Each structure stands twice: as C-alpha cells, then as structure tokens.
Amino acid sequence: MKTADFYYDLPEELIAQDPLTDRASSKLMVLNKETGEKTHTDFHHIIDYLHEGDCLVINDTKVIPARLIGEREETGGKVEVLLLKRKENNIWETLVKPGKxxxxxxxxxxxxxxxxAQVLEVVEEGNRLIQFEYDGIFxxxxxxxxxxxxxxxxxxELKDKNRYQTVYAKYEGSAAAPTAGLHFTKELLEDIKKKGIRIAHVTLHVGLGTFRPVKVDDVANHHMHTEYYRVTKEAADIINDTKKKGNRVICVxxxxxxxxxxxxxxxxxxxAKEGDTSIFIxxxxxxxxxxxxxxxFHLPESxxxxxxxxxxxxxNIMAAYKEAVEMKYRFFSFGDAMFIQSEK
Structure with a gap:
C-alpha cells in the first residue's frame, strides 16, 4: 500500500484557522462504514446518532504550553523548543529549531x-533530550x-488558549490537542449522559507521533513515535461491559x-494498563x-x-473527503467533524 494512495487535493482556504464561537456548531458528516452512505448535519445533532447503552471513550489529556522561545547562551541566537515527552530529573524529549x-x-x-537548559543528547529522528534548571515550580x-x-x-494567533483544550481536559502532558473532542460542550455531554450513554475516560498524551508526516513510499515501512497512555480499571470495566452487552464502543x-x-x-x-504505544493503524x-x-478531517497522506x-x-473515506471539499467543510484541528458509524 502506497502513501500516495491517501493523497487528496485540498484548497488552502478550507483549512480552519480559528475555532468557532460555539464549539458544537461545526458541521458533522455521518458516514456509514458498511454502506458508505453519507448524511450532513451539525455537531449539536451527534446525540441523535448515539444509542442508549453506547459507550463514549474520551481522551482527558491536557495540552501544556509546550512551545518555548529562547536563545543560546553563548551566541544569543534564537531557539525554539517544543516539549514532547517528560522523562525523569527535569529531562524532556524535545524538538529543537534550528536543530543543527x-x-x-x-x-x-x-x-x-x-x-x-542544557542539550544532553540527540535521540531518534533528530529529537533532543534537554535538562531544565529553574527555581520554583516547573x-x-x-x-x-x-x-x-x-x-x-x-x-x-489563538485569542483564548482554552479553545485548544477540550472541556474535559484534566491530565497535563500533550503537545497537541485531541481535536475531535473540541466539538463537545459541557451541556452536550450532560445531555448525552442523560440519554443513557456511558462515558469512559482514558489518557493519551499526544506527541508528534500522531502528526509526523509519512516520508516512506510504502505505508508499512512508516515508524510511529511512542506516546504515553493510561487506561484505568474503571474505564476498562465500562468498555468491556458495553461490549459484553452487545452495545457500541465509540471513540472520540x-x-x-x-x-x-x-x-x-x-x-x-x-x-487496565499504562505505558508507551507506537501502534500504527x-x-x-x-x-x-x-x-x-x-x-x-485529516491531512492528506497522514x-x-x-x-x-x-x-x-x-x-468510502476518499469519497467522503471529496464530498467534504465540494461542500466546503472546514478541515484539520479547528475544522468540522465526521462520525464513522455502524448500526450494530
């Protein structure tokens, strides 16, 4: 399978630059994964497609203000550091520009x-291990x-930095938002619970692995960067019970x-477990x-x-994306949403 098979043409003006005032007012395309049939509505109506007994799995990671602008002490040259993953002893895996x-x-x-900070070593794919020094609370x-x-x-420029957080963000550690969750409001989540849909909280700290471009021609040769995740016993029990009862597990x-x-x-x-994952689906x-x-809606070839x-x-997906472009859906992080459903 070739990376080029996942290319589609996207006009630049369809890349959403700003979040909508009302989180849940984005467009929603509902795609039946078995038939390819598509329905168009808005995100307020996601509740109409959720059934009593379903389980909604949400990622409660919180984005940290992970981009630091500073200088090299010796020369005063500008440097940008993006924090990716916390290690021990104030050491972080980072992406540094200019890396050379x-x-x-x-x-x-x-x-x-x-x-x-001091650069300690170069790790895989050009990232750097950096150790920070400070007084107080990091x-x-x-x-x-x-x-x-x-x-x-x-x-x-993002006017309100909370708009790059989900309303249920809790555990700090991400270098990017789990953007599908940005469409939910607290009120919508309450209505979903009242309808009898259970919610399971899991955590995955989003790093660059999720967004790193695929640079190989053959998809199978792509190497994913690891990201930390945690599933509690409570979340695992809710998900397993949902499956046992024959109801649907729906990931946000x-x-x-x-x-x-x-x-x-x-x-x-x-x-119930935690650790690093590099799963590539x-x-x-x-x-x-x-x-x-x-x-x-995601980047071409991603x-x-x-x-x-x-x-x-x-x-089904490439046809849906073609239709989304024609209907001027908004793409990427602050863009519109898709619900890939089955009627099981």
Missing amino acids: KARPGVRLSFGNGLLK EEILDQLGQMPLPPYITH GTTSCRTIESAANEQGIVE YPGYQFKVLDCLITN TLLMLVSALAGKE
Whole structure:
C-alpha cells in the first residue's frame, strides 16, 4: 500500500484557522462504514446518532504550553523548543529549531534566565533530550513563558488558549490537542449522559507521533513515535461491559481509538494498563474493540487518514473527503467533524 494512495487535493482556504464561537456548531458528516452512505448535519445533532447503552471513550489529556522561545547562551541566537515527552530529573524529549545548532552541551536560556537548559543528547529522528534548571515550580514557569503549540498550518494567533483544550481536559502532558473532542460542550455531554450513554475516560498524551508526516513510499515501512497512555480499571470495566452487552464502543478521536486498541488483548478485552504505544493503524488492521469513531478531517497522506480508512474503507473515506471539499467543510484541528458509524 502506497502513501500516495491517501493523497487528496485540498484548497488552502478550507483549512480552519480559528475555532468557532460555539464549539458544537461545526458541521458533522455521518458516514456509514458498511454502506458508505453519507448524511450532513451539525455537531449539536451527534446525540441523535448515539444509542442508549453506547459507550463514549474520551481522551482527558491536557495540552501544556509546550512551545518555548529562547536563545543560546553563548551566541544569543534564537531557539525554539517544543516539549514532547517528560522523562525523569527535569529531562524532556524535545524538538529543537534550528536543530543543527542544538548539539549536546549547548546551553539555552528562556525568559531572561528564568528557565535554563542544557542539550544532553540527540535521540531518534533528530529529537533532543534537554535538562531544565529553574527555581520554583516547573508548571508555573511554563505557564508564564510557554505558548500553545498550534500546528504549523494554523497561522492565526489563538485569542483564548482554552479553545485548544477540550472541556474535559484534566491530565497535563500533550503537545497537541485531541481535536475531535473540541466539538463537545459541557451541556452536550450532560445531555448525552442523560440519554443513557456511558462515558469512559482514558489518557493519551499526544506527541508528534500522531502528526509526523509519512516520508516512506510504502505505508508499512512508516515508524510511529511512542506516546504515553493510561487506561484505568474503571474505564476498562465500562468498555468491556458495553461490549459484553452487545452495545457500541465509540471513540472520540484517533487518540482514544489508539489508546483502547493498545490496551486490548487478542480476545478484545481492554486491560487496565499504562505505558508507551507506537501502534500504527492502517488498512488491513482488525479492530479489537472500537465500533465507531468521532473524528475531524485529516491531512492528506497522514497516519490519521490511514486510520480512518482502516475503519471505513479507503474508497468510502476518499469519497467522503471529496464530498467534504465540494461542500466546503472546514478541515484539520479547528475544522468540522465526521462520525464513522455502524448500526450494530
């Protein structure tokens, strides 16, 4: 299977630059994964497609202000550091620009010395391990100095940084938002619960692995970056009970999907566990737990487009994307939504 098979033409003006005032007013395309049939509505009506007894799996990770702008102490040259994954002893795996100037031993300063750091080593795919030095509480300093790490295709400044968080964000650690969850309001979630839909909270700290471009011609040769995930016993019990009763497990976003598929055993039982996952889901993958998926519209040739193609079939997905372009849906992080459903 070729990466080029997942290319589609997207006019630049369809890339959403700003979040809508009302989170749930985005368009919603409902795609039947078996028939390819499509329905168009808005996200307020997602509740009409959820059945009593269904389970909604949401990723409660919280985006940290992970982009730091500073300078190299020796030369004063500008440097940008994106925090990806926390290690021990104030060490973080990071992405540094310009990378060539961030050799091991180089010292960095942020906020006039409020935060200092030293590059320790180069790790896989050009990332850097950096150790930070500071007085006080790291999270408070980060809140003061850091910026929200918006994807490069968003060029507008974000007025309210809470709009790049889900309303249920809880555990800090992500370098990007689980964007399918951005469509939910607290009121909509309450209405969903009242309808008898159970909600399972899982955590996956979104790193660059989710968004890293596929640079190989053959999809099977792509290597995913690892991301930390956690599934509690409570969440596992809710999901397993839903499956046992013959009801649907519906993931909000590809990160929730990858979390429960990583935590499931070969019998399709979700286990309470935590660790790192580099699961890569593309056509041919047999889903162990997931039945349906609420998701955004993804970049051409991306691993996320491959994941939704694994669920609904590449032909169905590419036809749906073509129609979304024609109907001027908004794409990517602040864009519109798709519900890939089955009537099981």
